[in-house]
Amino acid sequence: MSYLFQAYSRWNIHIKQAKGTIAVDENGKTYLDFVQGIAVCNLGHCPDPVAAAIKKQLDDVWHVSNLFQNGLQETVAQKLANNSxxxxxxxxxxxxxxxxxxxxxxxxxxxKTKIITFQQSFHGRTYAGMAATGQEKIKHGFGPMLTGFHYLPYNEPDAFNELSDEEDIAAVMLETIQGEGGVIPASGEFLQEVQAFCRKKQALLIIDEVQTGIGRTGKAFGYQHEGLSPDIITVAKGLGSGFPVGAVIGKQDLSAAFSPGSHGTTFGGNMLAMAAANATLDIIFEKRFLDEVSEKGECLREELQSMLQFPLVKEIRGKGLIAGIECKKPVQPLIEELQTEGLLVLPAGPNVIRLLPPLTVEKHEITEAVEKLNNVFSRHSTVKQ
Known part of the structure; x- marks a missing residue:
């Protein structure tokens, strides 16, 4: 009997130890971990500089609440602002x-009240997050959603034509790569049309960088590949190297809307989270580090394109160190076989395998992972294209 709500379909793997790219289960089996807590451990498991920062903070102060001044918050906020x-x-x-x-x-x-989001998007599981999400399966059984959300087709610049007469639009909210929706990158044309529409309607542009931010695509934030200037950026996952932390980054002219008492959180920005985030950003926001992420991302896609030339594979896509392999059938059996091979990967919808290696992954580990993928795909495709 389990004392946990069965809200997760858990794999039959119990990770007992992990370091860098490698995870070890309770039986001593090792895995190349291309899940990394779902794009959370961007510096790999238990990175030494982050661990040292947290351990130091443990001896000073853990939590004082946001009633007090917090110099660590100021330091991390400055790094996020300076790089966005x-x-x-x-x-x-x-x-x-x-x-x-x-x-x-x-x-x-x-x-204004209307928020424009996109089909197949994912923005979280709070009521506003569910309402913003363009996937009905996320909302099933939870009753009426928060109103005011309108969903357009993703990656279709002409989709905004139907809203030409709308005036009550507060914001357009989107991911530059739909992670949960299938690892689908937005085109530059589409993103520029979104920004132009926001300016025309005097609506805010919100970029959800929860999965693509903090170096994942080879830049500090994914939107920077297309030269966008969002009004609001949301981040979490990779910000704390596994320590729970999220952030909203906004432009100066929004300051009055979040005046004292307007919004709050008991644990947000606590000392331990800020110590983790500060040490994480010191590494990831270095230009050389981000350039290496881009190089390794190109290496990953080139090897995938070269090795996975099977009829089963429909498309390989991604940017930086987020990659999706779209298949012509459900991928869950392949994911289970990959676990047996010693490679941990994720689904992104029923037919897409998602790869999220740490940004510190070595090129030989990329090659090893692609070889394991090739082994499994070859068993499911007897004839190459």
Missing amino acids: AGDLVFFCNSGAEANEAAIKLARKHTQ
Whole structure:
């Protein structure tokens, strides 16, 4: 009997130890971990500089609440602002909390209510996050959703034509790569149309960087590949190297909407989270580090394209160190076989395998992972194209 709500379909793997790219289960079996807590452990498992920062903070102070001044928050906020289009930061505990706060901020600042999001998007499991998400399966059984959300087709610039007469639009919210929706990168044309539409309607542009931010795509934030200037950016996952932390980054002119008492969180920005985030950003926001992520991402896609030339494979896509392998049949059996091979990967919808190695992955580990993928795919495709 388990004393846990069965809210997760858990794999039959119990990880007892992990370091860098390698995870070890209770039986001593080792795995190349290309899940990394779902794009959380961007520096790999238990990175030494982050561990040292947390251990040091443990001996000083853990938590004092946001009633007090917090120099660590200021330090981390400055690093996020200096490496983004934003100026001000609100700290919380997760990506869902960050998206919830972003929706509140946009509505309060604009005094408008409609939020435009996209089909197959994913923005979290709070009520606002579910309402923003363009997947009905996320909302099933939870009753009426928060109103005011309108869903457009993703990656279709002409989709905004149907909203030409709408005036009550507070914001457009999107992911530059739909992670949960199938690892689908947005085109530059589409992203530029989104930004132009926001400016025309005096609506805010919210970029959900929960999965693509903090170096995952080879830049500090995914939107930077297309030269966008979002009003609000949400981050979490990779920000704390596994320590729970999220953040909303916004432009200066939004400051009045989050005045004292307007929004809050007990644990957001606590000392331990800030110590983890500060040490993480010191490494990831270095240009050389981000350049290496881009190089390794190219290596990953080239090897996937070269090795996985099977009829089963429909498309390989991604950017930096997030990659998706779309297949012509459900991928769950392949994921289970890959676990037997010693490679941990994720689904992204029923037919897509998602790869999220740590940003510190070595090229020989990329090659090893692709060889394991090739072994499994070859058993499911007897004839190459």
